[in-house]
Amino acid sequence: MRTLSEHILDIAQNSTRAGAKMIEIIVEESKKKDLCSLTISDNGCGMDEETLKQATNPFFTSRTTRKVGLGLPLLKQKAEDAGGSFSLKSEPGKGTKLRAEFQLSNIDRPPMGDIWDTLYLLFLSYRDIQLVYRHVTANGEFSISTSELNEALGDVSWQEKEIRNGIIELIKANLGEIGAAK
Amino acid sequence: MTKIKSLADLRKMKEEVQSKIKLRENSDNSGQLVQIKVGMATCGIASGAKDTMKFFIEELEQEAIDAVVTQTGCMGFCYAEPTVEVILPNKEPVIFGHVGKEKVHEIVDAYIKRGELVDGIIPVNFKTIDD
Numbered sequence: 338m339r340t341l342s343e344h345i346l347d348i349a350q351n352s353t354r355a356g357a358k359m360i361e362i363i364v365e366e367s368k369k370k371d372l373c374s375l376t377i378s379d380n381g382c383g384m385d386e387e388t389l390k391q392a393t394n395p396f397f398t399s400r401t402t403r404k405v406g407l408g409l410p411l412l413k414q415k416a417e418d419a420g421g422s423f424s425l426k427s428e429p430g431k432g433t434k435l436r437a438e439f440q441l442s443n444i445d446r447p448p449m450g451d452i453w454d455t456l457y458l459l460f461l462s463y464r465d466i467q468l469v470y471r472h473v474t475a476n477g478e479f480s481i482s483t484s485e486l487n488e489a490l491g492d493v494s495w496q497e498k499e500i501r502n503g504i505i506e507l508i509k510a511n512l513g514e515i516g517a518a519k
Numbered sequence: 520m521t522k523i524k525s526l527a528d529l530r531k532m533k534e535e536v537q538s539k540i541k542l543r544e545n546s547d548n549s550g551q552l553v554q555i556k557v558g559m560a561t562c563g564i565a566s567g568a569k570d571t572m573k574f575f576i577e578e579l580e581q582e583a584i585d586a587v588v589t590q591t592g593c594m595g596f597c598y599a600e601p602t603v604e605v606i607l608p609n610k611e612p613v614i615f616g617h618v619g620k621e622k623v624h625e626i627v628d629a630y631i632k633r634g635e636l637v638d639g640i641i642p643v644n645f646k647t648i649d650d
Contacts, residue, residue: 343565
């Protein structure tokens with residue numbers, strides 16, 4: 338887990354496993370505040386208080402296939418290492434909201450990584466879930482969602498080379514435009 | 520080709536290539552297609568499952584094989600990540616472990632194209648003759 342993109346991919350899996358129909362991923366950068374934040378909210382099954390307390394414990398998981406659950410604890414550690422913070426809110430039946438903050442200039446802030454590939458794979462795999470990605474910088478903002486892609490691309494297979502390259506290029510070009518951090 | 524910078528560009532590009540490409544596979548006929556499920560939980564991602572999934576999409580495209588590539592959770596074989604479940608039409612699913620770029624090529628070339636088993640299978644759903 339070297340990049341923020343990989344963490345986003347990982348946390349989004351949690352949401353899909355919680356049966357979410359909507360996942361919203363927001364990355365906000367502010368040079369002024371020297372802050373980079375990641376917010377992921379979903380409308381999945383949520384967690385009760387007891388589970389929520391345990392969620393960042395690496396030796397707790399809701400899975401039965403293994404005994405550890407490292408996704409959330411690793412992200413929490415990364416945020417705290419990079420002069421930031423981590424918070425998790427959840428309500429059973431309503432959904433979950435995660436927020437991780439990093440000091441933008443901190444040397445331990447994980448690089449963004451290839452977020453375009455990550456988003457493409459998420460869009461491709463979960464076409465029935467409304468996934469929204471929004472990236473905000475001082476120069477502007479870019480957002481893309483499953484419904485927008487569905488509307489533009491209709492019924493074609495997103496696995497096709499042209500479509501794949503098109504989606505990736507769209508994300509890459511727009512993030513470049515707003516000067517998103519690497 | 521022109522640069523794609525907006526959804527409108529994307530739509531235009533789609534209309535240009537529409538006649539050449541396939542429609543979305545609906546779930547009704549997915550039983551007739553090769554299905555690839557890449558384990559994409561924390562353990563998988565940390566071991567490079569994201570690249571594995573990309574390699575599969577590219578390799579299958581190159582070989583012109585109709586297949587659906589998707590993600591799944593942790594299958595419980597964290598020691599052998601990235602793990603991949605391959606389902607050929609009308610066959611039992613087979614799970615492969617340690618699937619890097621080389622292995623992707625081997626699985627597509629030998630197992631998917633020719634039906635030959637390759638090393639690295641995790642035996643989970645095997646049946647003995649007594650079953």
